[in-house]
Amino acid sequence: MNILHIDSSVLGTASASREISAAAMRVIRNAVPDAKVTYRDFSTNAPAHLNPTIVASLRPQAGAQPGDDPGADEQIRLTETLITEFLAADLVVIGAPMYNFSIPSSLKAWIDRIAQSGRTFRYTAQGPVGLAGDKKVIIISSRGSALTGTPYEAALDHQEAYLKTVMGFFGIKDVTVIRAEGLALSPESRQVAIARALQESESLHQMFA
Numbered sequence: 767m768n769i770l771h772i773d774s775s776v777l778g779t780a781s782a783s784r785e786i787s788a789a790a791m792r793v794i795r796n797a798v799p800d801a802k803v804t805y806r807d808f809s810t811n812a813p814a815h816l817n818p819t820i821v822a823s824l825r826p827q828a829g830a831q832p833g834d835d836p837g838a839d840e841q842i843r844l845t846e847t848l849i850t851e852f853l854a855a856d857l858v859v860i861g862a863p864m865y866n867f868s869i870p871s872s873l874k875a876w877i878d879r880i881a882q883s884g885r886t887f888r889y890t891a892q893g894p895v896g897l898a899g900d901k902k903v904i905i906i907s908s909r910g911s912a913l914t915g916t917p918y919e920a921a922l923d924h925q926e927a928y929l930k931t932v933m934g935f936f937g938i939k940d941v942t943v944i945r946a947e948g949l950a951l952s953p954e955s956r957q958v959a960i961a962r963a964l965q966e967s968e969s970l971h972q973m974f975a
Contacts, residue, residue: 767798767800767801767802767856767857768801768802768804768854768855768856768857769791769794769798769801769802769803769804769855769856769857769858769859770803770804770806770851770852770854770855770857770858770859771787771791771803771804771805771806771858771859772805772806772807772808772858772859772860772861772873772876773787773805773806773807773808773809773861774808774809774812774860774861774862774863774869774870774872774873775809775861775863775870775908776809776870777863778809781861781863781908782863782908782946782949782956782959782960782963783861783862783863783906783907783908783946784861785960785964786861786906786908786944786946786960786963786964786967787859787860787861787906789964789967789968790859790904790906790944790967790970791803791859793967793968793970793971794857794859794970794971794974796971797970797971797973797974797975798974801857804851804855806851806876808870808872808873808875808876809870809872812872812875812876813844813848813872813875813876813878813879814841814875815871815875815878816875816878819838819841820838820841820845822838823838823839823841823842823845824841824842824845824879824882844879845879845882848876848879848880849879849880849882849885849886852880852886852898853885853886853898855901856900856901856902857901857902857903857904858901858902858903858904859903859904859906860873860903860904860905860906860929861906861908862905862906862907862908862925862926862929863907863908863909863925864907864908864909864910864911864923864925867922867923867924867925868924868925868928869924869925869928869929877932881932881935881936884897885897886898886936887935887936887937894935895937896934896935896936896937896938897936897937898936898937898938899936899937899938899939901938901940902938902940902941902942902973903933903938903940903941903942904941904942904943904944904970905926905929905930905941905942905943905944906944906963907925907926907943907944907945907946907947908945908946908947908949908963909925909945909946909947909948909949910947910948910949910950910951911947911948911950911951912947912948912951912955913947914945914947926943926945929941930943942970942973944963944966944967945963946959946960946962946963947959
C-alpha cells in the first residue's frame with residue numbers, strides 16, 4: 767500500500783491537526799506495517815503558488831520547448847512529482863486546519879498543481895470525469911469555531927466542503943473526515959475536541975481489516 771501523508775498547519779507542535787494526523791498515521795502503520803509512506807509538510811516546503819511561470823509550465827504555449835525557461839522546467843518537474851505521488855497513493859491523509867473559513871493556502875497550491883486535465887480528471891461531452899477514484903482519503907479537520915450542525919455551517923465551511931468537492935471532482939468517493947472543532951472556545955473545549963478526534967482515529971484500523 768502507498769500512503770501520501772500531508773500536513774499543512776503552520777502551528778508546529780501546537781497544531782491540533784498535526785497531533786491528530788500523527789495519531790491516525792500510527793494506527794494506520796500498525797494496521798498496514800508494510801505500507802510505503804510519502805510525507806509532505808507544507809508549512810516548511812510548500813509548492814509555490816500559481817504565477818505566470820508556473821501557469822506557462824502547466825499550459826505551455828505552442829512552440830515552447832523544455833529548457834527555454836529553467837524556472838518553468840523546475841516547476842514542470844515538481845508538478846509531475848506531486849501528481850505522480852497523488853495518483854500512486856492508495857490512501858491520502860490530509861491534515862487540513864480551517865484558516866479564515868477555508869484551507870491553508872499551501873494546501874490550495876498543492877491542489878492547483880494536481881488538478882490537471884488528463885491526469886486527475888478529464889473533460890467529456892457529458893461533463894468532467896474523475897480519474898483518481900481508486901483511493902481512500904482521510905481528512906483531518908481542525909477548527910477554532912464549532913460549525914457542525916449550525917445554521918451557518920454551509921455558508922462558512924469552505925474547508926471540509928471544498929476538499930470533499932475537489933476529491934469528488936477527481937472521482938474519489940471514499941472520503942473520511944475526522945474533525946476537532948471548537949478548539950478556540952475554551953481550553954476545556956479544545957481538550958475535549960482533540961480527545962474525541964484521537965479516539966475516532968483509533969477506529970481507522972477497521973478500514974484495513
